[in-house]
Amino acid sequence: MAFDTRTLLRKPMADPIRMQKSLQKFGIPRPIRDTIVVGTKSVLAPGEETRRKAHAATAAVPKSVPMDVLKRDGAAILAGEHLPQAVPAALALQEFFGTLEQAGRVKKPDGHYKSDFLVRLAGNEEVLALAPVRDFVLSDELLGMASRYFDQVPVLSGVWFWWSPVNKSKAESQLYHYDGEDKSQLKIILNVVDVDENTGPFSFLSAPASEAVAATRRHSARLDDDLVNAAVGAEAVSRLIGPAGTVGAVDTSRCLHYGSRGNSRQRLILMLQFTRFLAPKASLPSWDLEAADLASEGLDDIRKMVLNLS
Ligand SMILES: [Fe+2]
Numbered sequence: 001m002a003f004d005t006r007t008l009l010r011k012p013m014a015d016p017i018r019m020q021k022s023l024q025k026f027g028i029p030r031p032i033r034d035t036i037v038v039g040t041k042s043v044l045a046p047g048e049e050t051r052r053k054a055h056a057a058t059a060a061v062p063k064s065v066p067m068d069v070l071k072r073d074g075a076a077i078l079a080g081e082h083l084p085q086a087v088p089a090a091l092a093l094q095e096f097f098g099t100l101e102q103a104g105r106v107k108k109p110d111g112h113y114k115s116d117f118l119v120r121l122a123g124n125e126e127v128l129a130l131a132p133v134r135d136f137v138l139s140d141e142l143l144g145m146a147s148r149y150f151d152q153v154p155v156l157s158g159v160w161f162w163w164s165p166v167n168k169s170k171a172e173s174q175l176y177h178y179d180g181e182d183k184s185q186l187k188i189i190l191n192v193v194d195v196d197e198n199t200g201p202f203s204f205l206s207a208p209a210s211e212a213v214a215a216t217r218r219h220s221a222r223l224d225d226d227l228v229n230a231a232v233g234a235e236a237v238s239r240l241i242g243p244a245g246t247v248g249a250v251d252t253s254r255c256l257h258y259g260s261r262g263n264s265r266q267r268l269i270l271m272l273q274f275t276r277f278l279a280p281k282a283s284l285p286s287w288d289l290e291a292a293d294l295a296s297e298g299l300d301d302i303r304k305m306v307l308n309l310s
Contacts (some may be wrong), residue, residue: 002262009284009310014040017283017305027223029101031038034280048277053150053304059153059302065249067148074184074215074251077240086190087245090138093192093270094244095160096130097121106163117174118202118260123160125291127270133159134293136190136298138273143302145249146186146274153305154186154274162190164260164267174261175222181254182279183250184235190247192268200235201239207254209236214256223256274306284308 016037023033027198042049064078080086100106100121108116129132136142137159147153173217179185195201205213205228213231214223228237240248250257260267275282287307289295299307 004310005046008044009041010286012014014044015279015283016041016279020281025303034196037280038278041140041284042150044282045277046244050151052154055153055302056147056151056307059147060140062141062145062148064141064228064236064247065145067145068146070149070249072207074210074254075204075238076239076249077242078247079199080245080247083136083139083247085136085139085141085272086247088132089270090190090192092130092132093127093190093268096127096161097163097268099190099216108165111117111215115172117164117169117171119163119165121161121163124158124285125288127161128292129157129289131293133270136270138303138306142188143306146306147302148189149186149249149251150184150274150276152276153280153302155277155285155304155308156272156287157181157275157279157285158271158273160265160271160273160276161270162260162271164269166263166266167200167260170261172222174258176205176213176225176228176256176258177222178214178254178256181273181275181282183212184251184252184276185253185282186274187250187252188272188274189248190270191240191242191244192270193266194243195241195246196265197239198262198264199242199267200260201241201267202248202250202257202258202259203237203239203250204247204250204252204255205232205236205238206253210254212254228256246267277308280286 019037063074064082070076189202208230285308
């Protein structure tokens with residue numbers, strides 16, 4: 001049997017984040033590092049991007065946002081009637097939060113190096129093992145949206161359950177910034193509790209407004225509110241406010257954003273990250289189907305590609 005070079009992509013030596021760090025040590029500039037990583041992925045998985053592009057046309061056409069609007073703005077608050085899985089997923093996660101509290105797992109991190117305004121309580125297989133969460137994450141609506149947004153079937157790089165405790169800080173990701181895994185990515189954010197102005201809502205600008213603020217997308221940059229407001233006006237910001245089950249789709253590589261700011265009430269969200277297979281700074285996920293309770297599911301081609309199964 002021929003050796004499958006794709007398996008090498010799961011080894012540390014070909015992991016994009018490790019590769020980036022190693023290349024950085026040699027002083028190789030970022031655009032060249034990205035080219036090397038993308039080239040390595042392409043060589044080890046020949047034809048994979050072409051296959052994913054071909055399958056995108058077969059993905060469901062989403063109804064909760066017009067695709068031309070999502071592609072233009074890079075962000076949208078989704079129409080809930082087309083995502084019936086959202087409220088059950090939020091309710092399941094509320095219950096799960098209670099379980100985590102009882103288990104003593106709802107606490108701020110000990111180390112100073114980690115932010116204490118946004119705490120990852122659980123993620124990936126542990127949350128996918130909750131059936132209503134799995135139904136939401138792998139819904140035709142979201143997978144169709146992600147596939148058509150990139151014009152190729154992406155990978156689900158991560159699923160995270162975030163807790164934002166009451167806080168008064170304004171630092172790091174509480175300031176406007178871009179995420180840097182690729183030139184484009186899609187985050188899906190589900191409000192697990194009711195979110196209002198006092199709950200540190202996920203806040204974002206559209207892609208065109210973001211471009212008007214900052215032509216360069218250096219993801220490490222943190223932008224001051226005054227600078228943003230002077231460029232596009234304070235009314236340009238959208239907030240993911242709404243009852244539990246409200247869902248937003250935001251390309252956090254194209255849209256300036258922040259969250260967990262000024263919480264006088266704690267916030268819980270579920271966040272999904274979809275990235276292109278060839279994303280230069282995203283690891284390829286290796287989902288444990290047993291742990292996610294997906295082993296007995298009949299997964300179609302799109303779901304297999306999203307979960308990065310060959
Ligand atoms: Fe971010």
